[in-house]
Amino acid sequence: MIKITVPATSANLGIGYDTLGMAVSLYSHFTFDRADSLQITGCPEEFQNENNLVYVSFVDALREWGVDPFPVKLHIETEVPVARGLGSSSTCVVAGIMAAAALTGHTVDRAELVRIATAVEGHPDNVAPAILGGAVCSFTPEGDLPRCLRYEVSDRLRFITIIPPYEVHTSEARKVVPQEVPLSTAVWQMGRIAGMTRGLETGDLDLVAAANDDRLQEPYRRALIPDYEDIRRVCLEGGAKTMWISGSGSTLMAATDDTIVAKFLQVRLRENFPACETHILTCDTEGAQIEYL
Ligand SMILES: Nc1ncnc2c1ncn2[C@@H]1O[C@H](COP(=O)(O)OP(=O)(O)O)[C@@H](O)[C@H]1O
Numbered sequence: 068m069i070k071i072t073v074p075a076t077s078a079n080l081g082i083g084y085d086t087l088g089m090a091v092s093l094y095s096h097f098t099f100d101r102a103d104s105l106q107i108t109g110c111p112e113e114f115q116n117e118n119n120l121v122y123v124s125f126v127d128a129l130r131e132w133g134v135d136p137f138p139v140k141l142h143i144e145t146e147v148p149v150a151r152g153l154g155s156s157s158t159c160v161v162a163g164i165m166a167a168a169a170l171t172g173h174t175v176d177r178a179e180l181v182r183i184a185t186a187v188e189g190h191p192d193n194v195a196p197a198i199l200g201g202a203v204c205s206f207t208p209e210g211d212l213p214r215c216l217r218y219e220v221s222d223r224l225r226f227i228t229i230i231p232p233y234e235v236h237t238s239e240a241r242k243v244v245p246q247e248v249p250l251s252t253a254v255w256q257m258g259r260i261a262g263m264t265r266g267l268e269t270g271d272l273d274l275v276a277a278a279n280d281d282r283l284q285e286p287y288r289r290a291l292i293p294d295y296e297d298i299r300r301v302c303l304e305g306g307a308k309t310m311w312i313s314g315s316g317s318t319l320m321a322a323t324d325d326t327i328v329a330k331f332l333q334v335r336l337r338e339n340f341p342a343c344e345t346h347i348l349t350c351d352t353e354g355a356q357i358e359y360l
């Protein structure tokens with residue numbers, strides 16, 4: 068039996084649509100064993116069948132390597148909520164591919180994992196940090212494999228994560244993002260992406276806040292999150308330096324370098340938004356892990 072642990076991810080980091088992402092300290096655990104028939108437990112009933120994204124990714128990876136699919140017993144224990152912008156789908160994709168390798172004795176390195184996972188997920192910004200840990204900037208050169216630039220994130224940073232009780236499905240949230248932008252918008256984004264990665268590395272939250280001013284997706288996606296303005300106000304008044312939509316939402320992520328501010332802000336958020344789940348997270352540095360049980 069094998070156990071695979073995959074961190075949640077905050078994709079985009081506001082400014083880096085489909086490009087930046089960071090692994091955070093919230094985890095999904097998946098145990099797999101060979102079985103006579105497919106058995107899936109620990110997830111909503113609607114996912115307990117062969118269309119389960121973990122199993123679909125498992126089968127895709129096996130086919131990629133020319134191996135016939137076989138049934139497994141899969142148990143899921145997750146802290147990562149579904150359709151809230153914390154990369155639950157990526158945890159499933161990464162776990163399925165890693166399990167396919169582990170149960171067949173196929174050796175895969177992290178680059179191969181990122182390649183297959185990006186093909187399944189459609190964009191690399193969640194799967195790359197889920198696999199590598201840290202913050203990752205990824206892009207795919209024409210006809211080539213995805214390239215991932217991994218950044219250490221300062222361990223002084225805390226990410227106050229506010230998870231509303233409503234879902235935002237990534238497929239829907241992608242429809243509200245304009246498909247074309249003026250050159251001035253492209254220029255606006257480019258320098259800020261470098262500012263965001265440098266600020267996270269050095270723990271310079273003034274730089275992170277200056278860089279976190281997205282014009283590609285956040286102005287359009289706020290409307291999908293009814294509490295966006297109120298939560299942002301409480302976060303900034305409560306001492307956070309900046310806040311972004313995590314992935315495609317509905318989760319919002321605020322940053323501070325002061326653990327006391329983080330705690331006070333969490334209390335204030337819980338009072339003001341009792342229906343929201345809140346966590347104080349750090350950057351996960353390890354990425355996906357496998358254990359043989
Ligand atoms: N435990 C799970 N088992 C199977 N599929 C899951 C599970 N968790 C999430 N998913 C899949 O991921 C989808 C949510 O993905 P998405 O809308 O991209 O949001 P997220 O930000 O959570 O990744 C679900 O609709 C489902 O297809």
Ligand SMILES: N[C@@H](CCOP(=O)(O)O)C(=O)O
Nearest residue numbers: 078085152153154237314315
């Ligand atoms: N770049 C994607 C990221 C989606 O992340 P998720 O965690 O919401 O699945 C996007 O912004 O659409």
